[in-house]
Amino acid sequence: MKKFTMGRGQTRMNADKIKNQKSKINPTLRRIIGYAFALAVLFFLGRLLVQTWDQIAASGFKFEFDLPRLLLSLILLIVARAFAVEAWRRVLLSFGERLDFAFGVRVWFLSNLTRYVPGNIWQVATMLVMVEQKGVSKTNALLSQVVYTALALAIAGLLGLMFFLMRPEILQGILDPGIVPYAPLIAVILFSALMIFFALPPVNRGLVALTARITRRAITAPTPTFARGLVPPIFSLLMWLTNGIAFYLFADSITPVAPANLLAFIAMNAGAYWIGYVSFITPSGLGFREGALAWMLASFFPAPVAVALALATRLWATAGELLGVLLVWISQMWEHK
Template sequence: MKHLKSALKIILVGVIFYFLFRNLLANWNEFEKMGPHFNFLHAALAFLAVMAAWVMSAWCWGRVLNAFGHQVPYRDVFIIYFKANLGKYLPGKIWQIVGSAYFAADKGIPEGVSITTSLIGQAYSVLSGISLFAASLLSGLISFGDDLSLMSRWSAVPVLIILLLVAIRPDLGQPLMNWAMKLIKRQQVRIRLPIARAVELFFLYLICWFIFGFGLWLFSNALTPVEIQLYIPMTAILAAAVAIGFLALFAPGGLGVREGVIALFLASVPGFPAPLPAAVAVGYRIIMTIAELIAFGLTWVIKWI
């Protein structure tokens, strides 16, 4: 049985890397087309920002674990988070959560806790991201033309209210989470978070988006100068694109969906260089994927330190 488990782990890792590298190779031609004027310093800074955002994302999940009464050293949180993280590139949306439960069990974290906290972490990531996008629409930082902008502003109001309500009362999403758990034949989850802790988690995940968004802005500057005033709209667009990609059940890791949404929305942002949205979306995906691979590799290094 032990040898079978080892073989299955090797096969699973192999499948994950197949999908990852297939995506990288498919997009690399676009990366090469960016030309001789590509600013590698800005690209390197973008990579560092993305790495910082991933590191904080793992820390945020550690805070969720802490909220459920589990004090887990960051070293272990990092290992669990980034070993499981690549599971999102497998078809289906459950492998990252299943992987998290599997690796967390090695650290003595019960399956119910690891699954619940993983779901809550992803929920806060999506909630904070879409809230940022809705707030940007409402404030006029993002617009899609006069008529559409007016309609989108009004529609953003109830959406933002609902999102913020769920953010401070995550137990409202418990029936949906339990329905998902029933589908994958896992135990039901119980969500009990004080409002103060819920607000803390919402803002921590929001900070993650601002760091990821800074990486997107820096990477755009690797191609051509982009005004700093576009930083917040770009961050909001990135957050919405990642959230939509996460919710797209047919797209492992949001592949294709995220890039399409980023390119579509960036093209509508006044002042954003017209020829670049697609190149920025694809190039930033490559940067993020490389960062994820490096973080995954670091889990093996940290494990033996």
């Protein structure tokens, strides 16, 4: 009987073939799983909304639609994105790269269109391609996004934790309710410490070294200074505060919300975003963000209202992004006239 053997070259070819097949299957499988999770969460939220909607009539809750407040909230979403662009631009400037603010806004809004693709990487990938057209190094652009994202998520996470200081009863006795009057002071202290931390030159150098290790590229950046490093955290904080105010106005445009709850709405908006971002399995945190937001909103409204507001918030945020894209498109048309 003739015995067949396989050489090393053939074995390697077969291994590469299997690896390539897996690489083609895995992204598709991850995408399907991501959308399945998102749809499952949205389904259960929707079912809860339908099953408990009769509670609204029993509680005497009323909706009062206010169009001017809604429009103002959408405008503030654009302003918040402008602060985010400036924070990112300042980080990019610290690496010796210059990018025009108007073009930065264009890049930001157009790349946002890819956020709903699973993986949370496509927005950055689109940004890299666009900024390269202006002569910005892809390596420095990637580094700036890593630093900016770390900064934005740190601030969002800390803001989210502030929600529990303002609504300690949601943790069922873990925190003393007497801490509520001190929440603003605690927030000021913690955010000051966070911004100083990110502005420190050793931290900046550490982020550069970490990014160089992850990307496996040699990265050289200008010598960081404390004053220059302090600017991006300030703009990033302004972004989250403005975005939170916009969210408060959006909720207030649907049903009256006491001004005393403004800080809590700023905190829950940032916290829900943080939870959605770190849930890499779903596109743009779809489902996870709504679930977290509904849970926090339930401390202010009946459960069906909280769920309805959480679901409507996604549509509202998307409308704000599309409004930004529309403004970018109009500005481009105006330039070409």
